[in-house]
Amino acid sequence: MTQATTSAGRAEARAARAGLVADRILEALAALSLAAIIVLLFANATLRFAADMPLPWVEEIVTGLMLWLTMFGFVLGLRRHESITVRAFVTRLPMNVQVALKLVTDVVTAAVLLHLAWFALRYVLDFGSDATPYLRLPRGFFTAALPVGAGAAALVVLLRLPSARATILRLREEEQP
Template sequence: MAEETELAATDFEMSPPPAGRFSKGLNFVLENLAMALMAILTLLVFANAFSRYAFSAPLPWTEEAVTYLLVWLAAVGIIIAGLRQTLICCDIVTYRLRPGPQRIVATFCALLGSATMFYCAWLTWQYLQIFGSDLSPVLRIPKGVLISALLVALLGLAVTLLVPLFRRK
């Protein structure tokens, strides 16, 4: 059993960052943004826990701030995963196809997936127009800041789904 686990661990490979110059720069910016968001999120959670248990005075605003940061962190993370082409996929059918039909199915899936993401982004944009100016209860930050994370994630994912169609093989 231990040998199987060890073997499985060595077979796992991280997908390399994107190869193009623009993609590398974008990947660098997104990774650093994700690290900064994670660091701030960690500090806020620690500060709240420390304040709660050391001084019996929790910082209620940190919960709301952490929620906002976590949504933005997820948005950045999904774009990074899309750029690296490491999103979860099910290739039970496609791996059995010859290269020609495989490309056709991959192209169809990329176009359909991207169109779906663009449509969801459009719906999110409409939602943002209606509810984006509502204020959060504690920090009084417009909810548009939170909703915008979903919009950015959907647009980023829609674009990254199309990237393989334009890569030369």
């Protein structure tokens, strides 16, 4: 075994550990967001039913947390290759064409996500300092989920470009009965 293969193996192991850490952080943030949403909605429903005193600001927090939860889940789904794909036609093509199509679709996906991130960032910069009606929090605290999530998703897609061939092979194995 050469020194180059040993260092390449170590680099792959470090990348795998970093990916696992990123997954765990995203899972924890998503779980915390979901738990906060559930607690707030349950408390608000209980107060509404028991005391006829709902908290008017709960909707602001829940709506903002739902946006963050959606982005955490989106990035996590991309990292785990759990996005929806329709491969009925593509699987009949030669391997090199499948890999080329995968590369093209991933580059287009990354471009669209970066475009979304750019316009979402401009939106946050223009309107992020506007205050929410009840708590007077800056809206940017919640809407920042869009550029952060879209940018992180684009990064995930771009980082997996070198493994397009391995992804195609893995998908082929999963489709075998």
